[in-house]
Amino acid sequence: MATPRYDEASIRVLKGLEPVRQRPGMYTRTDNPLHIIQEVIDNAADEALAGFGSQIKVTLHTDGSVSVEDDGRGIPVGMHAQEHAPVVELVFTRLHAGGKFDKKQGGAYAFSGGLHGVGVSVTNALSRRLEVRVWRDGAVHELAFADGDVKTPLKQVDTAARRKSGTLVRVWPDPKYFDSAVIPMAELVHALRSKAVLLDGVKVVLVVEKSGEVREWQYQAGLRGYLEEAVQGEEKIIPLFEGKQYAGEDDESFSEGEGAHWVVAWTTEGHVLRESYVNLISTTAGGTHEAGLRDGLFNAVRAFAELHSLIPKGVKLMADDVYAHASFVLSAKVLDPQFQGQIKEKLNSRDAVRLVSGYVKNALDLWLNANVEYGRKLAESAIRQAQARARSAKKVEKRKSSGVAVLPGKLTDCESTDVTQTEIFLVEGDSAGGSAKMGRDKEFQAILPLRGKVLNAWEVDRDRLFANNEIHDIAVAIGVDPHGASDNADLSGLRYGRICILSDADVDGSHIQVLLLTLFFRHFPKLVEAGHVYVARPPLFRVDVPASGKRPARKLYCLDDEELQVVQDKLRTEGVREGAWSISRFKGLGEMSAEQLWDTTMNPDTRRLMPVVYGEPGVAATTQMFDMLMGKGESAQRRAWLEAKGNLAEVDV
Secondary structure, eight states: OOOOOOSGGGOOOOOTTHHHHHOGGGTSOOSSTHHHHHHHHHHHHHHHHTTOOSEEEEEEOTTSOEEEEEOSSOOOOSBOTTTOSBHHHHHHHOTTOSSSSOOSTTOTTSSOSOOSSOHHHHHHHTEEEEEEEEEETTEEEEEEEETTEEEEEEEEEEEOOTTOOEEEEEEEEOGGGSSOOOOOHHHHHHHHHHHHHHSTTOEEEEEETTTTEEEEEOOSSHHHHHHHHHTTTSOBSSOOEEEEEEOOTTOSSSOTTOEEEEEEEEBTTOOOOEEEEETTEEOTTOBHHHHHHHHHHHHHHHHHHHHTTOSOTTOOOOHHHHHTTEEEEEEEEOSSOOBSTTTTOSBOOTHHHHHHHHHHHHHHHHHHHHSHHHHHHHHHHHHHHHHHHHHHHHHHHHHHOTTOOOOOTTOBOOSOOOTTTOEEEEEESHHHHHHHHHHSOTTTEEEEEEOSOOOOOTTOOGGGGGGSHHHHHHHHHHTOOOOOTTSOOOOTTOOOSEEEEEOOSSHHHHHHHHHHHHHHHHHOHHHHHTTOEEEEOOOSEEEEEOOBTTBOOEEEEESSHHHHHHHHHHHHHTTOOTTOSEEEEOSOGGGSOHHHHIIIIIOTTTOOEEEOOOOTTOHHHHHHHHHHHHOTTOHHHHHHHHHHHGGGOOOOO
């Protein structure tokens, strides 16, 4: 069999919108076209958020197309100075072209959900046809695309009243890129109603041509009215708690206008509705702004309960005790939101935790102390929840307490015994272990420092494993005995719900990761299958950015060189002077302070923790790969593999 050639001709550069069509799943959800329509709706909503629109109209046409019309300013139709093409054409045909990168004072969209600049260009790339009509400066312009390319160039087709402005985008999604060409009506209705909820007074209209149905939403009461409607009929512990706060011009911690609006309802039967948004974008997977809300609510309730001596001896309140019965709608405004992935389902911005938490705690502190009876009811509800949690944990502890070996001396254990909460970090080296011990949350995080590199356990018999001190300590600490893939392993003694491998972000750290993954895959496979094993991802770089304009000084962390380049490119587009920022490279975890390690790697709200799972093509192929990589008698096969794959290695020079 001929060996495939790998030379200069093998390298292909994707142009224009081709990357989207080659890998649509990297840019949007491919189960149906709703998300590419939402990109257009979000642009219309951003106009309203900026104060330039009062109505959004969405029409489902009988031919399968969807149109979105707004009465905003209209997309600019003039020529772009550098690109020598109409701006409206660039918006729909160029990745990373948009009006939402300029976050400085006077930018077109200081607060918007759009960040990547790939939104409506993805819509165009995955559509058979897309038409744009713009009302602006007394003229009507039209432009049409087919399969992502310009079909009918921009031209003026009519005149309009001087005061009329807006944009109409009509999209024909291409079915070949989606599992189903049908837009789910319930999700579309939810998205449109959400926009009306978040944009007080803005009218949102949905027209279905096939049935003649017309639906309108317009909320003068905004978030409060929406949540009241959702919890109607539920028994409330206290009245709804609503708050709103945004940073002023002289705020030293946050940029002017950043903040949040929230409404929270505590009900006896548990939460009914939890919805969060960032700059009007629905964050269905939550993120750091929701974490900030949870922390703010918890800290205020705990402070109130302690002030009034309400907490019984032996009861320890946790955030989930306060959060368990809370329903909420949260709308955050963040100047420069960092989302997880292009579809923006989860907010990753670290500062959003402090932003929302601080404002919520202060507001709830005042409210509880002004309404002491309601404060007592809320605190008592949280205490009952904590007591129920403690009783449940005790039952588990009693069942698994007999026969437990003496825990390793170098293990720094956590206080909680609730396996759904607890986690252990297997940390490379004593110095990093020291930082981790100081930076951790001792309530639920345990630390086990490992000395040097762990034994390669791939070909070690199970009854010889405990001869190695490090492996013995790991097994005893986690409370599970070594076992095989076909064994009926007993996981009832498991002491931590998450086992996190934490090593340096360098070659030696990667080697330690591989050795530990080898140990778990070979001798603790049921832990991997059950989703208990994770790899922590500490950053390699820190970028210190000085204060400029509306922005306070920032510390940005990057996992690798690629992220560092993206961050630097982004700083340049923001107008930060070249060289104004400084870059630090962490040589290892031991160099990081306890605060830095907590903020970047251990804080559940801001860290990046990668679950270890069996991927394609399955366990058998994975076992074969481990045999080749870790087997002592496989050096010839390893060499051949390295020669074949060597061109893929990335080497720092």
